[in-house]
Amino acid sequence: MRAGLRTVRRRLAxxxxxxxxxxxADDPAVAAKALPYAGGASTFTILAPxxxxxxxxxxxxPVPPVDRWDLPDETDPRVYLDSGEETAQLLTARxxxxxxxxxxxxxxxxxGCGYGRLVRWxxxxxxxxxxxxxxxxxxxxxxxxxxLGPPFQFVTITSAAHLPFEDDTFDLVVGHSVLPHxxxxxxxxxxxLRRVTRPGGHVYLTVYDDHTATRIREGAGSPDLAxxxxxxxxxxxxxxxxxxxxxxxxxxxxxxxxxxxxxxxRVWGAWFDIVAIEPDAFHLQTGVLLRKRVRR
Numbered sequence: 001m002r003a004g005l006r007t008v009r010r011r012l013a014x015x016x017x018x019x020x021x022x023x024x025a026d027d028p029a030v031a032a033k034a035l036p037y038a039g040g041a042s043t044f045t046i047l048a049p050x051x052x053x054x055x056x057x058x059x060x061x062p063v064p065p066v067d068r069w070d071l072p073d074e075t076d077p078r079v080y081l082d083s084g085e086e087t088a089q090l091l092t093a094r095x096x097x098x099x100x101x102x103x104x105x106x107x108x109x110x111x112g113c114g115y116g117r118l119v120r121w122x123x124x125x126x127x128x129x130x131x132x133x134x135x136x137x138x139x140x141x142x143x144x145x146x147x148l149g150p151p152f153q154f155v156t157i158t159s160a161a162h163l164p165f166e167d168d169t170f171d172l173v174v175g176h177s178v179l180p181h182x183x184x185x186x187x188x189x190x191x192x193l194r195r196v197t198r199p200g201g202h203v204y205l206t207v208y209d210d211h212t213a214t215r216i217r218e219g220a221g222s223p224d225l226a227x228x229x230x231x232x233x234x235x236x237x238x239x240x241x242x243x244x245x246x247x248x249x250x251x252x253x254x255x256x257x258x259x260x261x262x263x264x265x266r267v268w269g270a271w272f273d274i275v276a277i278e279p280d281a282f283h284l285q286t287g288v289l290l291r292k293r294v295r296r
Contacts, residue, residue: 085121095289107169126151179206179259199292209258209260
């Protein structure tokens with residue numbers, strides 16, 4: 001009897017979560033969306049952090065469940081860890097190439113951190129200062145908090161453009177493959193990232209731009225994007241040639257947004273100093289390094 005009741009409750013919770021995703025998460029008119037921990041459940045529990053008897057380095061920490069990884073073709077934990085380490089190395093190399101040096105006690109935010117694939121590799125910064133991860137997915141944040149923190153800190157946010165930090169908090173804000181998936185409210189998010197960055201601090205983002213679109217047209221990866229991109233451009237024109245922004249699959253977590261380089265320079269350049277725009281910085285994505293202007 002109890003087992004049957006649990007099954008009914010689970011199915012009701014799954015149905016409620018599915019209705020939320022279809023009615024709320026997919027509706028662009030609903031601004032502040034959330035993916036709460038144990039969404040659809042009336043009660044939940046969070047386990048205590050696991051023991052760390054085998055060491056505390058980034059490769060010794062737990063790896064999230066394979067079926068919840070961002071890329072469905074990934075199945076090997078070593079590949080998952082390697083990709084995070086490579087992203088961290090690329091990030092530090094880009095900062096170093098442009099002469100960006102963080103403060104002796106750095107404050108860093110990984111915006112859209114997921115399970116902390118990148119964050120776990122930022123231990124040297126966390127040992128000297130603070131490294132935060134923020135994400136709209138409560139389940140991922142709770143896992144990261146249990147398994148990666150301390151020294152890292154994590155916070156759940158919503159799709160509304162608000163971060164729970166004071167003005168001028170961070171020396172560096174990083175958003176790897178985040179802005180390409182925000183179709184609505186992206187402008188407000190950019191200004192919110194600027195607000196929490198200290199004057200003279202930096203924001204590093206990877207984006208889909210003209211170069212990304214060209215590479216996809218040429219067949220260099222992302223085959224699922226080739227057909228919808230071609231369809232959109234057939235109707236309105238090519239990105240960067242009369243078209244500034246193309247947003248495909250306009251939903252939270254599923255959007256694919258292309259912004260022309262000219263648009264980035266014109267719009268984001270009005271809000272930040274643009275330090276560099278570098279194609280192929282992260283797979284097919286272009287890296288954009290921005291600096292918050294110092295108030296005069």
